[in-house]
Amino acid sequence: MMQQHMPSMINNVAVVGGTHGNEYTGVFCVKALERQLQQQDIQNRIRYPFHLSTVIGNPVAHIQNKRFVDTDLNRQFSYDALQKAKSISRSTSQNIMVEQQRALELNELLGPKQFHDDVDDDVPPKMDLIIDLHTTTTNMGVTIIVGQDDVLTTQCAAYVLQRCPFTTRILIHTHANQKERPHLSSIAKHAFTIEVGAVPQGVVRHDKVEEMQTALRLTLEFLQRWHDGQQEQLYNELIEHFDSGNVPCYRSAPAIREGEMSAKLQWPSSKDNPNFPLWIVHKSVQDRDFTQIQTGDPLFVDLDGTVIPYDGAYGSPIILMFINEGGYYYGSSGTGISVAVQDEFDLETGSLLSTNNRKMSMTRTNSNDNDNNNNDDIKKNGQQQQQPVETAATTTTTTSEL
Amino acid sequence: MMQQHMPSMINNVAVVGGTHGNEYTGVFCVKALERQLQQQDIQNRIRYPFHLSTVIGNPVAHIQNKRFVDTDLNRQFSYDALQKAKSISRSTSQNIMVEQQRALELNELLGPKQFHDDVDDDVPPKMDLIIDLHTTTTNMGVTIIVGQDDVLTTQCAAYVLQRCPFTTRILIHTHANQKERPHLSSIAKHAFTIEVGAVPQGVVRHDKVEEMQTALRLTLEFLQRWHDGQQEQLYNELIEHFDSGNVPCYRSAPAIREGEMSAKLQWPSSKDNPNFPLWIVHKSVQDRDFTQIQTGDPLFVDLDGTVIPYDGAYGSPIILMFINEGGYYYGSSGTGISVAVQDEFDLETGSLLSTNNRKMSMTRTNSNDNDNNNNDDIKKNGQQQQQPVETAATTTTTTSEL
Known part of the structure; x- marks a missing residue:
């Protein structure tokens, strides 16, 4: 049985690396994706049916090989934090932090953040979906992080979980709404994070790059099929694998x-x-x-x-x-x-x-x-x-x- | 047979961590050693027969969780680099780098660097030996790094190699003299480095702390016995283990x-x-x-x-x-x-x-x-x-x- 919700449109997708400046794997994968898109452009081939952007989340921290300069960028995207940053940027007496400034830029570029529970009241964000690439120094393997109650991203996570040839887990945000979520990915309509470990900060490991690229490729594959109207087929394929209708996850x-x-x-x-x-x-x-x-x-x-x-x-x-x-x-x-x-x-x-x-x-x-x-x-x-x-x-x- | 050289005196030893600011394991071991010395002080017990100092190599970089602020501190101690730093510090028109300044401070505190091949011409450095604690993100295990032709430190390295319960290797500097060596430890009379991996930068792992502490404990044990006049006994113990008279190493x-x-x-x-x-x-x-x-x-x-x-x-x-x-x-x-x-x-x-x-x-x-x-x-x-x-x-x- 297909879900009753209207399928989300997928027209604009951003892949972000370096939201934490010293997580080099995501930056490497973004640069590799840029090369791939460039090659396709040279060959006049369009691989993805949606517009695919690439972004370095925190370029200043990345150059410095630091997680952040002043404060964690990936905690600056709650509605309240963005309002605060906006107010500081307008004030002549207060200094704005590097990450507050960057949060406003990214909200402008990829958002704006939806701030009502009923999203119909909001200006729609420029990105339908942000895929944010992260690494961890912990032995977590590959973890897909999505919000609950989001049919598109939870099914996409199940798709990656089922097809990845290595240990993969799903971690679910239990925030009821987008408004409170402090993460960069939450400024798009849908948020999707790929977390890979163990890898040291400021180091790129080939094996972990491959894991991230595999998870990213499967994510884009799902989005492509979803865009092409295969929602029902995707659901049927997944229900065949998760035959109880339930998908294992952590929160x-x-x-x-x-x-x-x-x-x-x-x-x-x-x-x-x-x-x-x-x-x-x-x-x-x-x-x-x-x-x-x-x-x-x-x-x-x-x-x-x-x-x-x-x-x-x-x-x-x-x-x-x-x-x-x-x-x-x-x-x-x-x-x-x-x-x-x-x-x-x-x-x-x-x-x-x-x-x-x-x-x-x-x-x-x-x-x-x-x-x-x-x-x-x-x-x-x-x-x-x-x-x-x-x-x-x-x-x-x-x-x-x- | 005992070597013909006069045994070096061991009266002042410094243990340095954080020469690279984001190598946290060495800093943790220095802090743990400080606690140990403090406890002994409270109990009026003197454990080491020589004066044992502890130093954070690059405290500014450590606070920033960076390898270095401007340039690698562990490349600033060749005679030429120190002379250059000295000249910049005297100049009113040139800005001195954080690590050039720190190299001059450490040279003052622990050195001065000996600059003649025949060390008899030089002012003797304050430290007879510096033990510099490093980590690597590579899978090197424990590596003891010493200079060639130094009876004290090469025998000490052999002592640690023989007694460590985990994989340990010796890496030998092939510099003919101290003058050219750019490393912090080279400003003392004898240089000894303990390198431990794999550990991410900016992370402390308990297992790697234990490895570093074991290697450090064995090093101090050897120095204590050397100080107490057991040179011949130490040599005899080692030759029993390395019966060809040769010790395996890398360079x-x-x-x-x-x-x-x-x-x-x-x-x-x-x-x-x-x-x-x-x-x-x-x-x-x-x-x-x-x-x-x-x-x-x-x-x-x-x-x-x-x-x-x-x-x-x-x-x-x-x-x-x-x-x-x-x-x-x-x-x-x-x-x-x-x-x-x-x-x-x-x-x-x-x-x-x-x-x-x-x-x-x-x-x-x-x-x-x-x-x-x-x-x-x-x-x-x-x-x-x-x-x-x-x-x-x-x-x-x-x-x-x-």
């Missing part, structure tokens, strides 16, 4: 501390260098992204060699991801290790099963204290791990990080 | 291009970013440090995916090291992959066997064109690989890089 656990986007196991920083960790990730956890730890398991180690165990704050057992990500040594990027929740989304609607279950359970209990019911639902869906404690209040601030 | 192959410190297989850089590679290291070579390649083997790949094979410029087969080192994306650090030569040094004198053989062969042939004789000598010493073409003129510019 970030909700934050329990105010101001955080999502659950983080944090380390303290050095007094004389706020970006230098005073505790480091314990070797028993290093490189073991998407595996479980329990309360009392070694998690960090300090300068004296003292082991700091997991304190159980997010429940037990929990799944970790972005373990020892170099970018997360920075406060403005969100210090710490992310806590992941195993989930599934509905292929037809792109909605997370846990969200649906939570909504049902909230209606049923008419209370915010729905943890037990929610855990029951999760178990019914065949999940292995226990969910961390979450409340309706924290759920709205949840997102995945990249 | 850099000589440069064939003017201005280079040592043999490098280079990639071209992007026009719009001189530190961004236009070619990347082929996946068949990645992570295979200290293995051989032959003429025609895949070496690089370009933006179009075209494979660039090894052209045989340094002979065939050759051994590679520092394969895809993130620091070597910078011109001032020496762009490219290093070519290694397998060698051995004499435990009694610290002299390289190949150098001894070359000297003999040069006397014998009375000619610079001694490649064939040299290759014969190498083969006699049980080496596997062919030596690259080298002449007396290029030999003097050879060094290992870090």
